Amino acid sequence: MIKIVTTLLFIIFIFSSNLSANTLAFGYLKNETNNKAFNFLQVIFPNSFASTLKSSYKGTILKPSTINNILKKEGLKLKYSYSNKELPKLLKIINADYFIYGSFLPQQNENIKITIHMYISKTKELFTFVDTGKMETEIFKLVDRIAIIFKNLANENLYYKNKRIIKNTNLAFITNISRQHLNEFYFPFFKKNFSISYVQNSDLNTHYNDIQFNSFTQIFTSPVGLKNVEDEKDLEFQYGTWNNSKQIKLINKTINTLKLYYYDFPETKNKALTNLANAYNNNIDYLFLIKFNKSHNKILLRCIDMRSKLVIWYQSNIDASGKTDSNYQNIASNIIKQFPKLSSKKYKTKN
Amino acid sequence: MRKYISIMLVISFLTIFSCAQKKGVKYLRTPIPSRSNVAIIIDCPNNIKNVVMTKFMQRGFRVKALNASDLYSLNNVFDIKDFKYIAYKSSSKGKRFGSDSDSLLSTQKSYDNIYKLHVYNFEANKAKILSEMRSTWDVRYLILLELQDWEETSWARAIDLDNYNLMYIENYPAKYSDNLEDVVDHFIKGATRRR
Numbered sequence: 234m235i236k237i238v239t240t241l242l243f244i245i246f247i248f249s250s251n252l253s254a255n256t257l258a259f260g261y262l263k264n265e266t267n268n269k270a271f272n273f274l275q276v277i278f279p280n281s282f283a284s285t286l287k288s289s290y291k292g293t294i295l296k297p298s299t300i301n302n303i304l305k306k307e308g309l310k311l312k313y314s315y316s317n318k319e320l321p322k323l324l325k326i327i328n329a330d331y332f333i334y335g336s337f338l339p340q341q342n343e344n345i346k347i348t349i350h351m352y353i354s355k356t357k358e359l360f361t362f363v364d365t366g367k368m369e370t371e372i373f374k375l376v377d378r379i380a381i382i383f384k385n386l387a388n389e390n391l392y393y394k395n396k397r398i399i400k401n402t403n404l405a406f407i408t409n410i411s412r413q414h415l416n417e418f419y420f421p422f423f424k425k426n427f428s429i430s431y432v433q434n435s436d437l438n439t440h441y442n443d444i445q446f447n448s449f450t451q452i453f454t455s456p457v458g459l460k461n462v463e464d465e466k467d468l469e470f471q472y473g474t475w476n477n478s479k480q481i482k483l484i485n486k487t488i489n490t491l492k493l494y495y496y497d498f499p500e501t502k503n504k505a506l507t508n509l510a511n512a513y514n515n516n517i518d519y520l521f522l523i524k525f526n527k528s529h530n531k532i533l534l535r536c537i538d539m540r541s542k543l544v545i546w547y548q549s550n551i552d553a554s555g556k557t558d559s560n561y562q563n564i565a566s567n568i569i570k571q572f573p574k575l576s577s578k579k580y581k582t583k584n
Numbered sequence: 585m586r587k588y589i590s591i592m593l594v595i596s597f598l599t600i601f602s603c604a605q606k607k608g609v610k611y612l613r614t615p616i617p618s619r620s621n622v623a624i625i626i627d628c629p630n631n632i633k634n635v636v637m638t639k640f641m642q643r644g645f646r647v648k649a650l651n652a653s654d655l656y657s658l659n660n661v662f663d664i665k666d667f668k669y670i671a672y673k674s675s676s677k678g679k680r681f682g683s684d685s686d687s688l689l690s691t692q693k694s695y696d697n698i699y700k701l702h703v704y705n706f707e708a709n710k711a712k713i714l715s716e717m718r719s720t721w722d723v724r725y726l727i728l729l730e731l732q733d734w735e736e737t738s739w740a741r742a743i744d745l746d747n748y749n750l751m752y753i754e755n756y757p758a759k760y761s762d763n764l765e766d767v768v769d770h771f772i773k774g775a776t777r778r779r
Binding site: 403407412413415416417419420423424428429430431432433434435436437441445448449451452461490491494495498501502505506508509511512513514516557558559562 | 607609611613625626627693694696697698699700701703704705707708709710711712714715726728730737738739741743747748749750753754755
């Protein structure tokens with residue numbers, strides 16, 4: 234009887250572990266120059282990423298040639314670039330969870346800049362990041378580094394960190410917790426000699442509730458960040474002679490609102506961040522946006538470097554495992570542990 | 585049987601003890617000198633507010649009349665929660681400019697973006713107000729307090745308005761024998777000297 238139960242449990246375990254394995258598909262990296270001599274890299278790069286990941290990634294990896302074979306059956310062909318609107322349909326056809334594509338641009342001093350987009354099928358989100366390396370001498374290091382970033386991104390923790398948090402710097406937190414819980418959360422940072430700015434701390438209670446705070450799940454500071462692929466849907470404003478002046482005024486007002494808060498939002502937000510930095514006498518080094526889940530035992534973290542105004546750290550599901558009986562202190566300690574790490578940790582570079 | 589009863593007694597004792605014994609936290613960067621100018625923010629009835637202010641004045645602090653000139657409680661102040669309604673009212677929701685799904689999505693995204701901007705601007709505005717508090721009211725330290733009953737955690741936080749940083753935090757689980765004055769005294773001692 235015990236043998237049967239054990240066998241059944243083993244089968245369920247194997248089956249469930251297979252279910253959780255994701256499919257990572259690689260498209261082309263488009264040559265952004267007019268120099269055709271670089272065209273070979275359009276396929277070499279994705280194939281190299283796929284080969285580097287083959288031994289360590291648990292799920293299935295699809296190379297451009299495999300994707301092309303699948304698409305051929307549908308009378309289609311893998312393209313060198315995709316609009317955001319086309320991505321959901323593509324992933325449905327190739328049956329993948331993640332699709333990686335992008336572009337490269339050789340630069341001066343033999344450097345090459347690689348822009349990567351990772352489309353996440355489950356959430357319909359697009360994560361974008363940029364990496365640069367030496368064309369000849371460091372190309373394999375660059376490929377390995379980016380492959381490690383893919384591995385960290387292609388799971389539910391969506392881990393991306395491109396800069397270390399420097400010791401003894403000034404941190405600011407905006408969270409959905411308050412009162413004594415905030416004190417407990419701050420305590421480990423103080424113990425490690427970080428200064429904490431009074432952002433959010435002059436309030437007795439937080440003004441930020443859980444639902445509204447979800448807005449911070451997606452933040453994008455060009456060229457790095459996470460956004461919805463539907464973001465770039467073009468809106469049509471249909472109006473003509475049948476509209477009276479009041480309606481046209483309303484339409485223009487709507488267009489202006491959308492321009493400010495939707496299409497030109499990165500620029501609008503950059504001004505707001507500069508305004509925030511100035512208000513605190515440019516005293517904040519890193520701004521952390523941290524959302525605690527309902528049970529306050531897991532967090533979603535986003536971090537903006539306030540000097541460059543760029544998002545440098547994305548991570549979901551940092552948990553409260555740790556030595557103390559306070560979830561808040563354990564989570565803070567687990568964040569601090571990540572400070573010296575990078576999501577491309579195999580090759581450490583100086584900040 | 586005796587062994588079993590003894591074990592059960594020990595477990596019950598430990599359970600009761602661990603429930604009652606909440607751990608406090610305390611960090612003090614630099615002690616607040618007595619005789620400094622402070623503003624105290626506390627959300628409680630005015631008679632309790634008076635006790636708290638008196639305690640600080642007795643210890644030599646110059647307590648500025650901020651949050652002491654209000655008859656209303658902080659709960660009555662306009663809340664950011666109402667902002668969601670305002671955001672939707674000014675959006676294109678319900679109007680047909682393009683397809684419905686596009687309109688709805690861009691409205692939601694615009695709302696999310698406005699909310700993010702509001703958070704950044706709200707925190708920036710607060711900094712400006714606190715900077716005015718330093719320059720106009722000559723407040724050096726802003727002290728926030730919340731006092732709770734026995735078994736609950738009272739907490740305090742102090743901000744140095746000169747360098748925009750937190751310089752004192754403390755959570756204090758009040759003891760059964762503590763009265764209001766004891767708890768306030770505890771926080772004053774905590775903020776003014778290292779232990």
